[in-house]
Amino acid sequence: xDTQQNPQDEPQASDARPVLEGPDIARVxxxxxxxxxxxxxxxxxxxxxxIPTRGVFLAQRLAAKLAEITDxxxxxxxxxxxxxxxxxxxxxxxxxxxxxxxxxGIDGRLVVLVDDVLFSGRTIRAALDAxxxxxxxxxxxxxxxxxxxxxxxxxxxxxxxxxxPTSLRETVKVQLAxxxxxxxxxxxxxxxxxxxxx
Amino acid sequence: xxRHLISAADLTRxxxxxxxxxxxxxxxxxxxxxxxxxxxxxRTVVNLFFEDSTRTxxxxxxxxxxxxxxxINFTAKGSSVSKGESLKDTAQTLEAMGVDAVVIRHGASGAxxxxxxxxxxxxxxINAGDGTHQxxxxxxxDAFTMRRRLVxxxxxxxxxxxxxxxxxxxxILHSRVARSNVDLLHTLGAEVTLVAPPTLVPxxxxxxxxxxxxxxxxxxxxxxxxxxxxxxxxxxNAAFFPTEREYSRRYGLDGDRMxxxxxxxxxxxxxxxxxxxxxxxxxxxxxxxxxxxxxxxGVSIRMAVLYLLLGGNEPAVTHTRTTEEK
Amino acid sequence: MSKILIRxxxxxxxxxxxxxxxxxxxAEVGVGLSDEGAExxxxxxxxxxxxxxxxxxxxxxPGREDSETVLTGTRAAASGGYTxxxxxxxxxxxxxxAGVVEQVYRLGREHxxxxxQPIGAVTVGxxxxxxxxxxxxxxxAAGVTVFSDDGKCVDDAVIMRRALExxxxxxxxxxQHAQEPRLTEGAQMNEGVVSAELGLGGWxxxxxESIIAxxxxxxxxxxxxxxxxxxxxxxxVEIVRxxxxxxxxxxxxxxxxxxxxxxxxxxxxxxxxxxxxxxxTERDVLALREALADGTIDIVAxxxxxxxxxxxxxxxxxxxxxxxxxxxxxxxVQETMVDTGLLDWxxxxxxMSVKPAGIGRARGHGRPVSAGEPANLTLVDTAYRGPVEPAxxxxxxxxxxxxxxxxxxxVTHTWLRGKATLVDGKLT
Numbered sequence: 035x036d037t038q039q040n041p042q043d044e045p046q047a048s049d050a051r052p053v054l055e056g057p058d059i060a061r062v063x064x065x066x067x068x069x070x071x072x073x074x075x076x077x078x079x080x081x082x083x084x085i086p087t088r089g090v091f092l093a094q095r096l097a098a099k100l101a102e103i104t105d106x107x108x109x110x111x112x113x114x115x116x117x118x119x120x121x122x123x124x125x126x127x128x129x130x131x132x133x134x135x136x137x138x139g140i141d142g143r144l145v146v147l148v149d150d151v152l153f154s155g156r157t158i159r160a161a162l163d164a165x166x167x168x169x170x171x172x173x174x175x176x177x178x179x180x181x182x183x184x185x186x187x188x189x190x191x192x193x194x195x196x197x198x199p200t201s202l203r204e205t206v207k208v209q210l211a212x213x214x215x216x217x218x219x220x221x222x223x224x225x226x227x228x229x230x231x232x
Numbered sequence: 233x234x235r236h237l238i239s240a241a242d243l244t245r246x247x248x249x250x251x252x253x254x255x256x257x258x259x260x261x262x263x264x265x266x267x268x269x270x271x272x273x274x275r276t277v278v279n280l281f282f283e284d285s286t287r288t289x290x291x292x293x294x295x296x297x298x299x300x301x302x303x304i305n306f307t308a309k310g311s312s313v314s315k316g317e318s319l320k321d322t323a324q325t326l327e328a329m330g331v332d333a334v335v336i337r338h339g340a341s342g343a344x345x346x347x348x349x350x351x352x353x354x355x356x357x358i359n360a361g362d363g364t365h366q367x368x369x370x371x372x373x374d375a376f377t378m379r380r381r382l383v384x385x386x387x388x389x390x391x392x393x394x395x396x397x398x399x400x401x402x403x404i405l406h407s408r409v410a411r412s413n414v415d416l417l418h419t420l421g422a423e424v425t426l427v428a429p430p431t432l433v434p435x436x437x438x439x440x441x442x443x444x445x446x447x448x449x450x451x452x453x454x455x456x457x458x459x460x461x462x463x464x465x466x467x468x469n470a471a472f473f474p475t476e477r478e479y480s481r482r483y484g485l486d487g488d489r490m491x492x493x494x495x496x497x498x499x500x501x502x503x504x505x506x507x508x509x510x511x512x513x514x515x516x517x518x519x520x521x522x523x524x525x526x527x528x529x530g531v532s533i534r535m536a537v538l539y540l541l542l543g544g545n546e547p548a549v550t551h552t553r554t555t556e557e558k
Numbered sequence: 559m560s561k562i563l564i565r566x567x568x569x570x571x572x573x574x575x576x577x578x579x580x581x582x583x584x585a586e587v588g589v590g591l592s593d594e595g596a597e598x599x600x601x602x603x604x605x606x607x608x609x610x611x612x613x614x615x616x617x618x619x620p621g622r623e624d625s626e627t628v629l630t631g632t633r634a635a636a637s638g639g640y641t642x643x644x645x646x647x648x649x650x651x652x653x654x655x656a657g658v659v660e661q662v663y664r665l666g667r668e669h670x671x672x673x674x675q676p677i678g679a680v681t682v683g684x685x686x687x688x689x690x691x692x693x694x695x696x697x698x699a700a701g702v703t704v705f706s707d708d709g710k711c712v713d714d715a716v717i718m719r720r721a722l723e724x725x726x727x728x729x730x731x732x733x734q735h736a737q738e739p740r741l742t743e744g745a746q747m748n749e750g751v752v753s754a755e756l757g758l759g760g761w762x763x764x765x766x767e768s769i770i771a772x773x774x775x776x777x778x779x780x781x782x783x784x785x786x787x788x789x790x791x792x793x794x795v796e797i798v799r800x801x802x803x804x805x806x807x808x809x810x811x812x813x814x815x816x817x818x819x820x821x822x823x824x825x826x827x828x829x830x831x832x833x834x835x836x837x838x839t840e841r842d843v844l845a846l847r848e849a850l851a852d853g854t855i856d857i858v859a860x861x862x863x864x865x866x867x868x869x870x871x872x873x874x875x876x877x878x879x880x881x882x883x884x885x886x887x888x889x890x891v892q893e894t895m896v897d898t899g900l901l902d903w904x905x906x907x908x909x910m911s912v913k914p915a916g917i918g919r920a921r922g923h924g925r926p927v928s929a930g931e932p933a934n935l936t937l938v939d940t941a942y943r944g945p946v947e948p949a950x951x952x953x954x955x956x957x958x959x960x961x962x963x964x965x966x967x968x969v970t971h972t973w974l975r976g977k978a979t980l981v982d983g984k985l986t
Contacts, residue, residue, distance in 0.1 A: 114257070117271040117539070127543035129250065130257040167266040319873050340875035341746075341757040342827030349826070350871075363875070365757030411757060435762070436754030 050207065050222030054196060059179065059217045062195035063092070066177055067099035069193050074144055079172065081140055082110040085149040085161055086131030091212040092179060093148035109136035113147070113168075118160035135168055145171040146192075150208035152178040155189035180219055182206045235356040235547045236348040237537055240368040241415040245392060248419055252376050253389050254536035255529070261298060262532070271543055272301035275332045280322070281360070282308040282338045287503065287527070288360050288370075292335050295534035301542075304331070319343060320352045327353040333542055334358070341365035341408075356541050364406050370502055371412035373533040375420055377526050378457050381498050394421030399451050401427040401483055402461030402510050403472075405434045409502045410461060414442050425451050429483065431472045432463075448483050452492045459500040460485055460510045476509055486512040490520065498522050561585070562976070563593045567601035567937060569927050571903025577606060579933040582975040586929050599971060601937055607907045609641025609934030609972065611914040611923045612884065613733070613811060614708070614787060614859035617643070617674070619665065620658070621650025626864035626954050628665035631884070632672040634862070634953035636979035638884040639936035639969035640672055642915065642923040643862075647679040648709040654679035654690035656698035663700035671979050675920055678702040680721045680732055684710050689721060696728045703919045706733035708787055709834075711769060713739050718773060722782040731809075731917060733785040734773050736794070737835065741765035746875060748821040748836040756824060758874065761836045763791040770794050774801035774808050783807035785917055788861050790816045790835040792845035799854045809917050811859035812846050814883055814890035819843075819959060829870045829877030830959050833863070850909060851900040857914045860887045864955030882953050886946055888938065889965035896940075897966060903940075922975070937971035944968070952985060 054062070071077045077100055084093030090112045097110035114131040147161050158176060165174060177193035182200045200206060200221065207220040237243075243251070261267055277296045279289050289305065296303045306326065323334065333356040336344045341363030348357040361367040379388040382396055398417050404410045404426050417424045424442035426433065437444055445451055452458065463479060473479045480486075485499060493499075499511075499521040507513045515521060541547045562579040569575050569587065576591035577584060612635065618626035626634075628645075635643045645662050647653035653662065659676035666674025678695035682688045684707045695702040705725060712718045712734060721732050742765045747753050749760025770786055774797065777784040786798065789810045801808045815833060820840050823831045831837060849855040863880025870877050891910065895901040901909070915924025925931040946960040972980035979986055 117269040117543075122271065122543055123545050125544050126546050127540050130254050132257065133260060163270065167268065168264060318868070318871075319876070320871060338873065340873040343873040343875075345827045346873050350828075363757050364759075408757060411755070434754035435749050435760055436751040439751045440754070 050220040052218045053198060053221045054180070054219035056217035059195070059219070062179065063095050064099055066193040066195060067096055067103055070096070070100065070146060070177070071103050073192070077104055077108065079143045080108060081136055081143045081145050081171075082108060083113040083135075083140075083145055083147055084110070085147060085157060086112055086114050087213060088208050088210050089147075089149040091210045092150060096148060096177065109138065111136045113161055113164055115157060115160040115164050118163045120156055120160065133164070140165070140169040140171045142170070142172050144173050144175065146175045146177050148177045150179050150210075151206050152176070152181045152191050152194075153184055153206075155185045155187035158189050159187050179208055180206055235541055236344075237358045237368050237541060238345050238348055239359070239366045239415065240371040240412040240419075241366075243368070243416065243419060245419050245421070248372070248375065248416060249390060249392055251372055251533065251536050251540060252379055254540060255372075255376050255532040256385065256389060258535040258539070259529070259532040261535075262528075268298055268300060270300050271539055272296070272299040274302075275542055276302040276304065276330055277333045277335060277538070277542075278304040278306055278326050278331045279360075280306050280326065280334050280336045282319075282336070282343070283361070285337055285361065288337060291527070291530040292360060292534050294531045295538055298531070299535055299538055301538070304329075319347065320350070323347055323353050327355055331355050333538070335360050337361045339363055356547070358537065358541065361408055363408065365408050365411065367408040367412045368416070369530070369534055369537055370409050371416040372537070373526055373530040374413055374459065374500060374502065375416055376529050376533055377500065377522050378498070380529075381522065382456055382496070392420040393417060396422045396456045397425070397454055398422050399425045399427055399455040399458045400461060401448060401458060401485070403432045403463045403467060404428045404437070404461070405432045406464075406467075407461050413459065414440050418442065425455070427451055427483065429473050429479070432467070448489065449492070452489055453494065455493055455497055457498045457500055458485060458493060459502070461502065462504065462506055463510050465506070465509070480509055484510050484512065485515050487514050490515050490518070500526065502526065561596035562599060562973070562978070563591060563596040564599045564601050564606060564935070564937065565593070567604050567606035568903070569606045570907050571605050574602065577927065577935070579935075579973065579976050582933055584927065584929055584931050584933050587927060599937070603939075603941060604970065605903050605938045605940050606927060607639070607903065607936045607938060608911040608924055608927055609936050609974065610639045610888065610910045611918070611920055612640050612643040612860050612862065612887070613704070613785075613857060613914040613918050614813075615643040615645055615862045615884065616648070616864065616880070617645045617662065618649065618864060619662065624954075625866050628662060628674060629669045629671075630952060630954040631862070631864070632666055632669050632674060633985050634882070634884040634951065635672040636972045636974070636985060637952045637969065638886070639888050639938065639972050639980075640884060641934040641936070641972065641974045642673040642675060642920050643884070644675045644677050644704055644918050646708045647677050647706060648684055652679050652683050653677065654682050654684075656691065656694045656700075659695050659700040659702050660698050670974070670977070671985070672974060673920070673923070675704075675918060676700045676702055677704045677706050677708070677733065680705045680707045680712050681717060686710060686712055686714055686717060689717065689724065692721070692724055692730065693728065696730060703728070703730045704733055704785070704917075705730055706735065706787065708733065708735045711735050711737040711739060713769070715772060715776070719776050719780060722777055722784060723780045726780075726782050729919070731783050731785050733787050734769065735787050736766045736769035736773070736789075738765040738768050741768075745836070747824050747832070748838050750821065750839060752821045752824055756827070758824070763793050763838070763842075766791055766835055767793040767797055770797050774798070774806050777808060778804065778806045783809070786810040788813050788816065788835055788859065789846070789855060790838050790842065792842045795845050795849040795854055799849070802854065809856040809913075810854070811857045811914075812850055812855045813861045814858060814887045814894075815881055815959060816846055817843060817850070817858075817894040818890050823959070827874050829872065829874050830881070830957055830961075832874060832877050832879050833881050834879040847894055847898070847900055850895060851905070856909070857917065858887065858891055858910050859914065860884050862953075863957075864953055865957045866955060870957050880957065882951070882955050882958050885951055885953060886958060886960050886965065888969060889946075889967045890960075892940060892967040893965055933973050933976040935971075935973045936969055939968045939970050940966065942966065942968040
């Protein structure tokens with residue numbers, strides 16, 4: 035049973051080097067939170083939806099920072115895109131993650147999708163499809179911790195923690211305290227010739 | 233690696249828990265305005281039913297459609313099968329039409345196994361009940377229902393049924409539901425007790441991973457779930473028990489007996505129920521009876537099985553006992 | 559007919575000897591016989607047996623020529639080392655009249671591969687209600703002495719009693735297919751651990767044993783002899799052992815497949831393992847071997863039951879019951895009885911030729927390998943070992959449970975009254 039997501043992208047500890055450390059991550063999330071408030075004119079109708087696994091933790095952290103800034107509780111949830119992937123036939127079926135839509139739903143709201151790494155754009159394409167089955171937001175925006183380039187679809191992020199120019203032979207791995215015990219973004223060399231992270 | 237689901241005995245504990253966990257996510261789709269996922273778009277599934285079973289076929293059909301598969305329904309009645317066409321020819325004809333999976337219900341024990349292992353077809357085979365052999369998706373939906381009720385919807389994720397005491401009552405001999413449940417519940421760590429008159433217990437049951445009792449009353453107080461199996465009235469004519477009245481007096485679940493079950497314990501029935509025989513109307517309609525819930529859960533379980541067998545380039549379910557002996 | 563010298567064969571597995579066939583009979587047996595004027599068959603290392611006799615064969619003709627005919631069936635028999643087979647009565651029409659048995663008998667003679675001795679039905683149409691004209695069949699050209707409703711059990715105790723009594727008049731024997739019909743309604747396989755798991759209708763051992771127990775007591779009561787077909791359970795062995803110890807005139811057969819295969823094979827749901835009586839457990843198999851060795855079970859009979867491919871290429875419940883056996887019987891007996899040390903080759907000759915010929919009163923068969931006897935002989939390469947290849951069968955049907963299985967022994971030559979029917983493994 036293959037329940038791991040993209041195991042081929044795990045960088046070796048030996049050759050992976052950190053490009054963002056804990057304090058950097060906290061700083062860029064604070065900046066993104068401020069940008070959201072600014073662009074969404076107070077973030078009155080913002081709903082944050084993290085894409086599992088690590089996008090969910092980032093969304094929760096962003097929600098906390100937004101709450102600090104706006105002094106309001108910001109709805110936050112998760113959006114699993116597994117069933118909407120366009121590469122399902124290329125791998126064994128993946129274990130599903132939780133989709134948790136906040137109580138008031140997303141109709142007429144500004145949904146900010148949150149993910150850790152933006153790469154080919156296919157994950158976000160799947161997320162847009164998934165959203166379509168759940169409701170009709172006023173607008174959808176995208177926040178990512180790292181944009182590593184190499185887009186395969188006409189998709190861009192509205193909020194970017196760090197633009198990280200990479201080659202296709204490199205891997206980008208985000209580690210977060212909630213899942214991995216520490217906050218860091220690692221840049222490493224790819225182990226195999228198999229497909230790249232989307 | 234096999235792409236089939238033939239017997240509950242083929243599932244490992246981790247396979248089974250993955251299916252239950254996946255079904256839990258599938259169940260949430262039912263709460264959404266659009267109860268549909270694009271996952272099996274472009275895949276064709278045929279429901280090949282040689283036995284009448286509207287409820288099982290509809291359940292599979294709902295699951296297939298919610299996953300966007302193309303669905304073909306084939307029932308043997310009025311078809312070429314009734315004119316003597318063989319299972320092999322029927323299956324090959326359907327496969328020639330480009331079928332990715334066959335959901336088969338057949339009166340002959342082992343028919344799905346033959347279909348999967350004889351080299352007749354390449355499609356994945358999902359057993360929707362064969363003779364008195366197996367009905368694995370029924371066992372999975374029963375386990376799913378038990379886990380939700382006894383462990384909890386969210387608390388149950390990743391969990392099995394270790395230590396839960398499950399009692400199955402009724403016609404064990406002729407029941408594929410009983411066989412599937414004994415296998416799966418044992419794999420999930422539950423303690424199973426079968427209760428039936430000795431005539432309805434198969435010779436050879438002593439090797440099954442469960443206890444056997446002829447006395448319902450002595451098992452009630454130590455059951456977390458009591459599952460009643462349908463008892464067909466025709467069995468009476470073959471002298472399996474003297475009368476309907478005597479059967480229900482000794483093995484039927486009525487209000488008094490239900491009251492002797494622990495407070496948290498549930499009453500289950502795979503349907504269709506024979507009220508007045510194995511279960512009284514009062515018990516069937518009580519909120520401790522999960523019969524309707526089981527039907528709803530059936531769709532989620534079948535979605536999970538279809539997704540895990542067909543959703544990728546190879547199945548996510550590993551099999552432990554599948555090779556054909558030569 | 560010319561002379562044939564079989565040189566250096568181990569007669570009944572003993573010391574190497576030469577056997578000279580002259581015409582239809584064995585002229586001489588000894589060491590260093592002259593090969594003058596004789597065709598020589600070098601047989602060093604091989605075992606020479608009297609031609610095998612099968613008391614239980616289904617030739618299917620008339621009626622089911624799509625699965626076997628007298629010609630294909632007797633060719634299969636010659637391939638397997640047989641010189642005489644008893645053809646069961648469950649044909650279409652049923653062999654319950656002098657006309658049908660004479661037809662089958664003549665076909666066998668005409669083809670010349672193997673003597674065919676028809677078995678007559680006990681009851682009209684195998685229906686178990688009315689005795690067939692047993693006397694007429696005995697008096698026919700076929701000279702029937704063995705009667706059986708095989709495929710069905712003569713379950714009515716009164717009919718069975720009358721049949722046992724009636725055949726005493728001409729020294730006949732009733733061969734009973736022991737299967738209590740009510741206990742086996744819907745039965746698909748041996749009832750036990752495996753059937754419980756597979757959900758296939760159980761075929762209890764007691765359904766066989768209760769009939770055997772009844773029939774040995776009936777035979778004792780009316781002072782007749784009774785033969786038990788394809789005995790398959792340890793319990794049946796015990797009953798026959800007890801009956802023989804009481805002096806009851808009972809004989810019994812076991813099939814090769816019941817000496818080798820168990821119901822565990824049914825887990826594959828492959829109908830090639832579906833047979834009547836069903837494959838039993840390991841315990842039964844071991845009891846059957848022991849009983850064959852100690853003489854409780856008298857003979858090996860194949861129950862050769864050809865079926866067309868489509869009757870086996872289907873789901874278990876829809877499949878026909880039965881296996882072909884003529885061409886693999888000796889190999890299975892070598893595997894289970896000889897190579898295990900339970901029986902020597904003289905014992906094999908006894909169980910597969912002498913005794914069956916005796917039970918069926920097959921004149922000229924099952925005779926000693928000695929001067930003056932009919933030259934019905936089988937030469938076996940016992941050192942051979944190889945996979946069973948159904949494609950090479952002479953039988954019209956291929957429903958063997960042994961496909962691909964390695965078995966020892968290969969019949970290289972068969973002579974029927976001095977005429978070679980099989981030479982170097984090839985039919986003549």
